[in-house]
Amino acid sequence: MSSSVSPLAPKNVPDMPTIAGVRLATAEAGIRYKNRTDVLLAVMDKGTAVAGVFTKSKCPSAPVEWCRSKLRGGKARALVVNSGNANAFTGKTGRSSTALTAKIAAKAVGCSEGEIFLASTGVIGEPLDATKFDGVLGRLAETAEPGDYLTAAKAIMTTDTFPKVATATVKLGKAKVTINGMAKGAGMIAPDMATMLSFIFTDAPIAPAALQALLKAGVEDTFNAVTIDGDTSTSDTLLAFATGAAAEHGAPKISRASDPRLKAFVKAFNQILANLSEQVARDGEGARKLVEITVEGAKTKASARKIAMSIANSPLVKTAIAGEDANWGRVVMAVGKAGEPADRDKLSISFNGIRVAKSGARDPSYDEAQVSEAMKAPEIAIKVSLGLGKGRDRVLTCDLTKEYVAINGDYRS
Amino acid sequence: MSSSVSPLAPKNVPDMPTIAGVRLATAEAGIRYKNRTDVLLAVMDKGTAVAGVFTKSKCPSAPVEWCRSKLRGGKARALVVNSGNANAFTGKTGRSSTALTAKIAAKAVGCSEGEIFLASTGVIGEPLDATKFDGVLGRLAETAEPGDYLTAAKAIMTTDTFPKVATATVKLGKAKVTINGMAKGAGMIAPDMATMLSFIFTDAPIAPAALQALLKAGVEDTFNAVTIDGDTSTSDTLLAFATGAAAEHGAPKISRASDPRLKAFVKAFNQILANLSEQVARDGEGARKLVEITVEGAKTKASARKIAMSIANSPLVKTAIAGEDANWGRVVMAVGKAGEPADRDKLSISFNGIRVAKSGARDPSYDEAQVSEAMKAPEIAIKVSLGLGKGRDRVLTCDLTKEYVAINGDYRS
Structure with missing residues (x-):
């Protein structure tokens, strides 16, 4: 397998600002890869809204099922992503792995398990040993910093040939708000299969239902309009987190997706989805065009x-x-x-x-x-x-x- | 492109008997290929019933449209197949090519144009110069013989690596009847695209509506259950011809597909469809398994x-x-x-x-x-x-x- 960067990679990588209310940390947990980061922990401040869209597969992975069930609460305090093992098609073991990971993460961050969101990518059908997160997540929670989104994007890669990030800053009311996004590609990957994962973070104060509506509308012409080979991962996950920290410097609290004050935000949000999904296509396995x-x-x-x-x-x-x-x-x-x-x-x-x-x-x-x-x-x-x-x-x-x-x-x- | 025979080719090619009421002839018309046959004429005796199933493409080729419209008559006197040019996506020129080919064939055979069936395979989007058939089809009609089905199967090949034939002899009532079939593969082919074509001939006396019902039921688990790459030709054509000549030695005339006397025939007919469609899969482009x-x-x-x-x-x-x-x-x-x-x-x-x-x-x-x-x-x-x-x-x-x-x-x- 070639490890060279896709000739279609973007020429420039944007400088990624921080997002108030989000702290990141990565580690080498040794899940499968050697000498590279394979765990990302994102810690969000209290009150962070979450929304998500997932694979339409009838055989979704355990983390997808976990996230779907926790979305109802609408609140997130942490996101744990691992690469190297998808925890997909792992039966009951898969469910206990997600439960254990969430328990470890909740303890590390100091929140309820229902506020933990999980994504896994990598080999399918292999049990994910969640005990490997024990210790690691506690340390990450302590060291997490407003951070480096490019480093985070690298930790979630599988056969991606380049990390994928995008950012935008726009006005919401009279306040500036920032949106950051990262993704890993849908190249389906040796040794088994991978997954499209993408995470969006913003400091805009947007309620969960409104964020969910924005996300659902936004993916239609972006992530849902990209195909590499027509094959659909069991694990495709796109989560959006809105910390609401921008309310402190005057951003209005938004409860409905149709709020006219959201116009510039929605445009920027959709551009980030478009940008990231295009990067996924640019990194399709073996792609030259x-x-x-x-x-x-x-x-x-x-x-x-x-x-x-x-x-x-x-x-x-x-x-x-x-x-x-x-x-x-x-x-x-x-x-x-x-x-x-x-x-x-x-x-x-x-x-x-x-x-x-x-x-x-x-x-x-x-x-x-x-x-x-x-x-x-x-x-x-x-x-x-x-x-x-x-x-x-x-x-x-x-x-x-x-x-x-x-x-x-x-x-x- | 490799011209070696697929490693999955059947080890044995059956001896193909003749079918009473069917005569075959092939020629080099120089449509595209050099030094190989590229036209097949099959001449059927008066009273031959015909049935057909075709591509589900919304953009079918001109010959497919021709055959569909002529099937209503239920009778066939001749089949003209050319390889090298699919006469697909050729606009009005395509329709005039099929009309001219049918006119030349009808004159050569001495029948109405509505009793001529056509199939073309090869390059798409290139006008098919039907004047090349002038003279050729007349000569073929004169020289057609009960014939060699393997030679016929070779004339309709495009990138197939081996000719595909199958045969069966069964009892219909107390009489022996024979079914012969040939096919060319769905390898979609250089330089543009090819097509699955298959033709079945029998001396059994089966009325058009009954033959159509048998064919429609038979393809469901055979030709319709084979895929090479999920791509569908504009030209896929399967025609069945029943000359009825076996009535002369006592085969009963069958007017309904549900006739219990057809039991052995249907089984053999379906086996031939299964055999030919499996050969198509065995000759998928680049196939090794x-x-x-x-x-x-x-x-x-x-x-x-x-x-x-x-x-x-x-x-x-x-x-x-x-x-x-x-x-x-x-x-x-x-x-x-x-x-x-x-x-x-x-x-x-x-x-x-x-x-x-x-x-x-x-x-x-x-x-x-x-x-x-x-x-x-x-x-x-x-x-x-x-x-x-x-x-x-x-x-x-x-x-x-x-x-x-x-x-x-x-x-x-």
């Missing part, structure tokens, strides 16, 4: 989404992009198999702005040399116009390379 | 099918098999993402008869060395028991190898 697929002229947005996902998940489309081939025939195939309304003879398709097909046939003005040159770019935009209605959507994916097969198939041989 | 996925204990058969297809189409499962890794964690993932009822803690999974997971966790008796040895076999059977109900289903697929990516991604570079 970032691929943006826009479908317009569909009957509805939902129909456009389904067609865009059909294109994004097609192995034939993805291998063609890896081969720098503007293979619009395969795009037509993927439109056709989506099962959504489409009229072959109204289809137009372009690659990086060059129309290669229109009205259901090859564009007569299509210049092969020009298109071939355009396909060498690291970012490929495929646009499909269906000509049926006003439905439009956009998803992100990456290409399918021999490196993907090597990462996911070679490690046992 | 044939993978059979059985899901049992689902709520319903339809639910079992959806879960089995989710496993079969998962790039992570398929790459694991390529790496000879009994990665049951990825199987759990694919069960979970199918969206069908599943209880993680009731799941059991086995590879080639060795149970690796039970009751939602690793099987304690699981012997890694034994499983690793078993995964070296060219045929891998994955069985998933959900423990919820009596729904059961089985699908076939192949592994996902670097060769697949090379075949589909490298040819332009």
Whole structure:
């Protein structure tokens, strides 16, 4: 497996400010990896609101089940994330591991177990020995500092080739509030499988229900519009924490997601979700091209989404992009198999702005040399116009390379 | 691209008998390939019944639209198949190509255009110059002989690494009837995309509506239960022709699919569909392993099918098999993402008869060395028991190898 950084990694990593009310610490707990951090503890001040969205898998991991049940309380004091073991498909052992981890963390932080949130990523099917957290979490709680989000982002990586962070500062009422986010990628990973994890922290005073509504709306066109290989982890977790510390310097307390004072905040919040989810696509396993697929002229947005996902998940489309081939025939195939309304003879398709097909046939003005040159770019935009209605959507994916097969198939041989 | 024969090719090719009422001829029409046959003409006696099933693509090829519209007549006198050009996504030109091909074939055979059936496979988006059939089809109609089905199967290949034929002889009433079939594979193929085509011929006297019912029922657990990469051609076509010639030596005329006299015939017919569709999976692009996925204990058969297809189409499962890794964690993932009822803690999974997971966790008796040895076999059977109900289903697929990516991604570079 290659350990080199993805060629699609962002050129610049932002300076990450601190978030009032959040302290971070990382450690090497030796869960699986050697000589690298594999545990992150985030300690939040009392009164921190929490919201979360999770994998739609029917076989979710034990930590996902834990978080779902604790979300009802709406309050969080700590987040414990480990890499190296996903604590997924571990049966009853999995549930007792989450319970024990929460107990250790609650004692370390001084709160109830219902205020502890957990996420695990790494190997699946191996029991997670939660006793390894004993001692470690106590020490981390003592040493946690307002901290270094980049270091935290590194501790939650599995086969990510770069840490993923994003930040924004905006006005809420007349006060400045800050939003920080981190993520680890959906590369599904040797030796077994990994997971998309993302955590957002803000000092804005937003009530749990409002935060949940923002998060649910925000993921629709960001994290839910990214696919690497169409495979869904048992452990995908996105949690948002709002400490409310900005209320001390005048930020208004927000109880409804529809509050008009939230406008700038929502925009920044969604941009962070978009930024992090794009970084996940940029770090897809073996990815050499970032691929943006826009479908317009569909009957509805939902129909456009389904067609865009059909294109994004097609192995034939993805291998063609890896081969720098503007293979619009395969795009037509993927439109056709989506099962959504489409009229072959109204289809137009372009690659990086060059129309290669229109009205259901090859564009007569299509210049092969020009298109071939355009396909060498690291970012490929495929646009499909269906000509049926006003439905439009956009998803992100990456290409399918021999490196993907090597990462996911070679490690046992 | 490798031109060597798939290691999964059947060891024996059956001797193919003739079918009374069917004559075959092939030619090199130079549509795309050089020095190989690329046109097949099958001429059927008057009164031949025809049935067909086609791709579910919303963007079907011109020949698929042609066949669909002509099936209503229920009668066929000729089948014209060309390889090298799929006549798909060719707009109005595509429709005029099919019309012209049918006109030339009808003249050559001496029948109406509505009795001509067409199938094309090969490059998509390129106009098919049907004038190339002029002369060729006339000559083929004159020279057609009861013939050589293996030669015919070779003429319809694109990137198939071996021709696919099957045959059976059974009693219908007191008379012997014969069923022959041929197919070409769903390897989606350089330079653009190919297609699954299959043609069945029998001398049994079966009325069109009954033949259609048999075909529709027969594909459900055969051709519709095979997937290579989850991608669906615009051109998939399966046609069945029943000449009725066996009536001359006493076979009863069958007008209803439910006729009890059909019992042996239906069994043989379905076996041929199963045999040919398995050959298609054995010739999946880059395939090194044939993978059979059985899901049992689902709520319903339809639910079992959806879960089995989710496993079969998962790039992570398929790459694991390529790496000879009994990665049951990825199987759990694919069960979970199918969206069908599943209880993680009731799941059991086995590879080639060795149970690796039970009751939602690793099987304690699981012997890694034994499983690793078993995964070296060219045929891998994955069985998933959900423990919820009596729904059961089985699908076939192949592994996902670097060769697949090379075949589909490298040819332009």
